[in-house]
Amino acid sequence: MIYLRLIAESFRFAWQALRANLMRTILSLLGVTIGIFAIISVFTLVDSLERNVRDSMSFIGDKVIYVEKWPWSFSGNYPWWKYFQRPEPTIREFRQLERRITNSNGVAIFASKGGNTFKRGNNSYSDANLMGVSYDYPKVSEVPVEEGRYFTPQETDAARNVMIIGSEAASNLFPSGNAIGQDVKVGGFKFTIIGVIEKQGENMFGAPNMDQMGIIPYSTFSKMYDVGPDGMGSTIALKGLENDPGLLELEYETQGIMRNIRGLRPRDEDNFAMNRPEMATEAISGFFDVVGLAGWVIGGFAILVGGFGIANIMFVSVKERTNIIGIQKSLGAKNYFILFQFLFESVFLSLLGGGIGILLVFLLTLIPQEMMAITLSVGNIILGLGVSAVIGMLSGIIPAVLASNLDPVIAIRSK
Incomplete structure (x- = not known):
């Protein structure tokens, strides 16, 4: 029960932080959104192209x-x-x-x-x-x-x-x-x-x-x-x-x-x-591996920028809520409660940015294509959300640790 309350409380704080600084949050999440969009769009195109290529090669059998x-x-x-x-x-x-x-x-x-x-x-x-x-x-x-x-x-x-x-x-x-x-x-x-x-x-x-x-x-x-x-x-x-x-x-x-x-x-x-058909499929797999690596590199730079943006939000959030953190700790809040609160907020913001990126990829798949059908797979959705969650944890861990280790007396006196 306490874990559910902890999650609900953390979600409420995250939502309040997002609404209070909407423009700052949007600009900070833009990097994660672009990064996830770049990676998942490349993987989606590669998967669709590879599937179409393998279907085209079905005439040579398996x-x-x-x-x-x-x-x-x-x-x-x-x-x-x-x-x-x-x-x-x-x-x-x-x-x-x-x-x-x-x-x-x-x-x-x-x-x-x-x-x-x-x-x-x-x-x-x-x-x-x-x-x-x-x-x-x-x-x-x-x-x-x-x-x-x-x-x-x-x-x-x-x-x-x-x-x-x-x-x-x-x-x-x-x-x-x-x-x-x-x-x-x-x-x-x-x-x-x-x-x-x-x-x-x-x-x-x-x-x-x-x-x-x-x-x-x-x-x-x-x-x-x-x-x-x-x-x-x-x-x-x-x-x-x-x-x-x-x-x-x-x-x-x-x-x-x-x-x-x-x-x-x-x-x-x-x-x-x-x-043997493997002669062709091995060459095709090597080509798609290179394209996939390029997608990781391109999206990785954007995600890196987005991660710093989220980390910046969390440092500012800790500074703005230092007084509230002091009050919570003086009322008996444990360090893990404060840690989880800010870490959850960081992951939530990152998932939000990644979700928007995946949504943009999904909208692209709705555009009719004559050459090949482009579909967003469940695996790519899970990959995008997983990368977003990892970026959120890495970006928020240091601010969350700093917040959980604040002295309650000093924190209450801060303005």
Whole structure:
């Protein structure tokens, strides 16, 4: 009960101090407000951008290793012509990997070609990307079918002319809707639409946009284009197990099987690349760490100024209420009561400034954004309030200690 009374009494003193010197308090809290606003706004933008980036990268899957001809990044002095002479992954290698691999949740092969034109009567959709995938492709990368269905094993094995189409392509070819069961022509081939992909939006990396894509069975794709070691390149994707941290077991097993399939001797270099999404995500995480550090530095200077402002308020408050402190101590108030009273006031003022900064960030998130949705997370709110509370305690501890150690007789005589 005494603690509740102590908190209520401290809150009353803090509120009275704020009202009595409103302009001074506002100017002093401005530093904390600007500092918290700078830090939380940067973190909010970084979180929103990082979330959007990772969503944009969802097309490459999670916990997946890609076997390809070319690596995603080059290191060392490896001659380019050695990469150029490498063979493309083939359907035969895919079948052997599919049969022999044990540390995988799924194996798929896919290939794509851009610049296609989809036609439906008088309507056409140009510069579309056509992608051929094996049946297990959804195990390695998401295919969010909103209407209709995915391929059946019989359709992929028999190389049927069926297609899952992107939402943008579907809306252009079928303005009235109801694309399921309709026919589309691509390069002289007629395809039946069996599914429509859920709208995904723009991709930040310029990767193939699923809204503008048509997905067909890999076997059908192979009939249309020259896919193979000397033709169009394919990619083999392997989904890792959940109990395989770092996908090390999958990587080693895949490397061993691929070397065996291609007849490489122990001293021969790999003539294939094993690419992993972590290569991109690690670079992205490093970039966002730098941006977050910059936010701390920028906001830190403003918070430092705000902390000195709050400390100044508290020193003035102690001086103005020295007489009241003497009376309280003469009536039996303990030192911890006086200490807590001023410390609470300091934290309260700092939280008020931080709360205003967070409110400003929240108002910014309400502004409509076409590129990406900006949201203020609960974690960033807690971070902002936590930093404000720490600044309030550090700024008020010395004035509070001085106030609690005042001699009651001397304090009562002060004016």
